[in-house]
Amino acid sequence: MESSFPGDGEGTPSRASEHKRGGWITFPFMLATVACMTLGIGGWTNNLIVYMIEEFNVESIDAVQIWNIVNGSTIMFTLLGAIIADSFLGNFAVLWISSVISFLGIILLLLGSTIDTMRPPPCVVTSPSTKCITASKLQFAGLYVGMGLASVAGAQRVISPLGADQFDKPKHQVTFFNWIIFSMYVAYCVTATVIIYVENDVSWGLGFGLSAGATVVGLAILFSGCRFYRYVKPKGSPFLGLARVVVAAIRKRNVSVPIRSEDYYRGADDRGTIAATTLTGFKCLNRAAVKAEGDTKPDGSIAKPWKLCTMRQVEDLKIVIRLVPLWSTGILLSTPLAIQASLFVLQALTMDRRLGPHFTVPAASMLIFLLIFTPLTIIFLDRLLYPAWQKLTGRFPPPLQRVGIGHVVVALSMVVSALVESKRLKEARKHRSMSVFWLVPQLALIGIGEGFQLPGNSTLFYQEFPAELKSTGTALVSLFVGLAYYVSVLLVSVVRRSTRWLPNDINDGRMDNLYWLVFGLAAVNFVFYLVCAWLYKYRGLARVAAENY
Known part of the structure; x- marks a missing residue:
């Protein structure tokens, strides 16, 4: 087998050697790499709201807004990485370069959490008020640069098309997408429990250190499988x-x-x-x-x-144009996720988080329920429901149907969120604390909705996009998630300026009204989705259904 270094346009292996590459032998390397790199990014993002509030004295709603911007920017790097991969460097090169840059950002966050001069002193609690010193411009600069560099990890998502390129049958590519998403969510579960616990109860520096270490291990695993990968050489900008x-x-x-x-x-x-x-x-x-x-x-x-x-x-341009309306519905589909994933932390901080006499659940760790229900849903669908559906109907459930179910479940999660928050506010105004586990149903519903729509959208855009735009098509799924975080920032900003629903102390506000507003937007968006799905005619997936399922 001809050897080549895949960092320059994915290398130039001969046709014979390239034909022997790829296949299921690459699967363990891809899966392990995804897991490690997800640990790397999840270890610093999942608890970032609490970190900014406790270590940088940032007000709660401001911390939520910054967190949403960071997440949106991280996902924007997904699209940028895909464009660079499709046009110039290839998926492999973009993957390892973005990992190195992200590692440097995590190291800067680690230094900020361990060097006292890089962050403000802790708040001093004096009855009846609390005195906090705002971080200096230089301290904020260090924080923002670290988050900016670490956010480049979003470009690591090119591992999805890189992995899909290893398989010839679309059916195997669908299975790969499902397991990649499953691996990501399992890794996020580890960050939401183990790493967040370390950051809250041991040290922030050690938690960020674990994130940096996971990134290094992921790079090592990625490079160890180089000789098995099939590299698709970019042919210049398809745009x-x-x-x-x-x-x-x-x-x-x-x-x-x-x-x-x-x-x-x-x-x-x-x-x-x-x-x-x-x-x-x-x-x-x-x-x-x-x-x-x-x-x-x-x-x-x-x-x-x-x-x-x-x-x-x-015809390639027409394909992209036809997919734009369906893609646009993903923005408001993911907005409830962005709203929920940030504001639940503020809710949890005000609730009873005791689990037994000696343990308090970290507020950000409640994310574990969203992260658990997504992969469990994917396993249930991939191994039980979809095969049963195929036996009964003779065909695999089309992705548009799967995504549509995701729309319904996500909208329902907003109804549950509004009802739970309304009850929490009533209890808080009676000076009583609800159990934090009241948040589980809404987080579980969001996770189930993600289990339907994420693999469905990934399959749709990978198979339907022109061949030269496969990486970009896959990244578009992440793009509408990223835009949803920006929409949530805009929505929260408008609500804060025009209402009293979101004060710094959420016990004095009406967050439940925000949840009802998001539900209304999701309902209107679902109607638009139904129209788009009804008008859309499958192209690439028509062949997949005929030949591979």
């Missing part, structure tokens, strides 16, 4: 081809759309033969593939790439 279609269609806007297929430029496929395809819908874009005098060279190649495109490029 350039899509942009050319738009420009060419505009430049030829006065050209009549011909009926004969011979008048369109087909181009050649990877084997050099004439590419076969048909043009569908969006006829205004078809003009980009209409051949005109001077558009081609004597050998048949394109002479003016910004005036003539292949039929395949035109």
Whole structure:
């Protein structure tokens, strides 16, 4: 087998050696790498709200807003990493480079938690008030730079398309996606229990140190499997081809759309033969593939790439356009997750967290219930419900149906959240504390909803996107989650300015009204999703259903 270092455009192995690579032998390396890198990022993000409140004296709602921005930015790096991977470096190079940068950010957070001069002194409790010193600009700069560098870990999500590239059958790719998500959530469970406990009850420095160590171990495992991976070499920016279609269609806007297929430029496929395809819908874009005098060279190649495109490029852009409405529904689908994942910490801090006479549950550790129910749902669906569905109907449940169920469950979680918060407020105003485990049902419902929609959306966008945009298609799932965090920041900001629902002391507010508002948005979004799903026609997945299931 020809060896090559996969850091430069994924290497250039021969066709024979490349054919032998990939397959299930790569699965343990991918799964272990995902687990370790998830431990790395979850170890510092999951307890970040408490860290900012306790160590940097940040007010509670402000800490929630910063946390949402950090999570949104982390996920934005997912898309950026995918674009760079598809266009220039390849998935493997983006994966290890982003891991190194993230490691440096975690180290900076570790130093901030252990060096006294890098954070403000603790608050002094004096009856009847508490005196806190705000962190200096330099101290905040160290915190923000550390979080910014560590957020680059979002680009590690390119491991999903990297792993999917190891398998030839779409059915195996679907199974891989399910297990990758399962591995991520199991690792997050460890961070929500073990690492958060270490940070709260032992030391923040040790907790961040465990995160840094997990990142290093993940890199070691990733590199140890290099000789088994199949590397897909990037072919330049696929977005350039899509942009050319738009420009060419505009430049030829006065050209009549011909009926004969011979008048369109087909181009050649990877084997050099004439590419076969048909043009569908969006006829205004078809003009980009209409051949005109001077558009081609004597050998048949394109002479003016910004005036003539292949039929395949035109169809690729149409595929992306058709998927945009479905993708947009994912933003408000994930907004309840973003709202819930941040505000439940503030709720938990005000509730009775005692578990026996000697142990207090860390507030952020309640996230464990969301993280447990997501992988349990994925296992139940992948091993029991979906196979049973296939035996009864003769086909695998389509991803749009799975995502639709996720919409319903997530919306219901907001109803439960509002009812529980209303009860908590009544008890708090009577100077009584509810058990923190009242938060379990709403977190469990969010987890079940994620178990339906995350694998469903990953499958949909990976299989339906053009071949050159597979990494970007997968990253779009993470992108709408990232945008949901920004939407939650905007929503909380508007609510704080226009109402009294979210004061610094949430016992004086009406967080339940915010939950009802989010439920209303989710309900309207679900109706829009139903319309989009009804209008959408499967393309890549039609072939998958016919050949592989």
